[in-house]
Amino acid sequence: MNTTHDVAVIGAGIVGAAIARELSGHQLSVALLDARDDVGDGTSKANTAILHTGFDAKPGTLESAMVSRGYRLLSEYARHTGIPIEHTGAILVAWDNEQLDALPGLRDKAVANGYRHCEIIDAAEVYRQIPHLGPGALGGLTVPDESIICTWTVNLALATDAVHRGTTLLRGHRVESVDVGPEFTTLHTTAGPVTSRWVVNAAGLGADVVDARFGFERFTVTPRRGELIVYDKLARRLVDKIVLPVPTARGKGVLVSPTIYGNVMLGPTSEDLQDRTATGTSEAGFEFLLDKGHKLMPDLLAEEVTATYSGLRAAIDHGDYLVAPDAAQRYLLVGGIRSTGLTAGMAIAEHVVNELRSAGLDLVPKHELPEPPRMPNLGEAFIRPYQDADRIAADPAYGKIVCFCERVTAGELRDACRSPIPPADLDGLRRRTRVMNGRCQGFFCGAEVQEFLDATPTGAVHARTTHPEEIAL
């Protein structure tokens, strides 16, 4: 196989996958590399999964523009691909007079960001819309278009689409060093060299390290951990919209939100760390969240906890996204996509392609593109295979439930293992199907689920290359 590409994209999170998809809409040979054995195994798998309107972004920033455009692009893409979204809306709650006084300014900020649908409501209306909210709220600001989405399906759809369009996916390829030549750059990876004319660095938490390989010392990534608690599905009756705090300089704060899988989540925390691999949860984090949760929604704390997790935001010492082309080295950095990259990813991809064009990359659109992939539905609000009598009649594997907590069928596990980008391990299978994500966390079905993976020749392969010509369209 030819390993000389026109563009190599480092990082197969949402941002890198979206960039590879956009680039491979053009007559280019594109490679998408990731250090890990799966796509979407970094920050993109562990966030709060809210499709943001961008109402609270800093007006005039690149982030503000990318979030509001990304909201529209991803909403539209979700319609074509079946990525589940629920337009729940959000209410930002003021708990003291200072926060109440901040609401008109936040509404004006939303307008400056191009979002005109926020309304200030009084405490009575807040409690009418969120009856289980804890006592003491003084008023609120509605954000009717904030939505919940499946972050895993977003990443997988973009990467699958990229591969269908011709991208070569190189998993298990950690870029360790770089040689920039007059015409080609060689990326020395843990699975051998990859050669490309242009390189896009979308390495998330590792973007500053890769940037340094190109001779720059312009920013440092600080992993900012966000821990979350996921409550049982029985808690879902308590809240049907996103309950937001008044944002602070450090971020969006702790929220209560329904999840697309039918649970309720509380979080995230915000803690700067040194260790870029510290995705564990902590006792201090839980205490902090339980304290916040007690004030926000005491009834929630009486519900069972299904799971806890944490993700690391790639915070940088720069007030905005850092997208910087370097024509001389045929290189482009995408850094600091801190807490809005799920929403903004597709818009960032458009922006990156325009920047590459200005920097000298020839971009000729392909005459024909395949249809976007139709993704399996993981959303609780939409019909799933076990509920679909016609589908079960046509293929009884969709009637055989393997994971009873999340109602995942043998047919879905089989499909995921045979998909264009099969899972590398059980966690990958979880993200593709919801299997083992429920109350028992795989205690009941874990062994049977592992058998599906073991029976899949491609299942546990490391350093796997997915060439587009392998895919039956």
Ligand SMILES: Cc1cc2nc3c(=O)[nH]c(=O)nc-3n(C[C@H](O)[C@H](O)[C@H](O)COP(=O)(O)OP(=O)(O)OC[C@H]3O[C@@H](n4cnc5c(N)ncnc54)[C@H](O)[C@@H]3O)c2cc1C
């Ligand atoms: C707690 C939390 C809550 C959030 N909530 C939201 C939200 O509600 N809505 C929203 O829009 N956004 C949210 N975000 C932000 C969003 O998750 C991120 O902005 C987005 O996932 C970033 O995607 P990415 O592709 O840049 O990074 P990643 O998903 O981290 O992908 C980068 C990839 O690069 C790879 N890589 C790194 N170094 C190398 C190397 N040397 N060689 C090869 N590969 C490499 C990594 O393995 C990784 O897979 C949240 C983030 C967190 C942590």
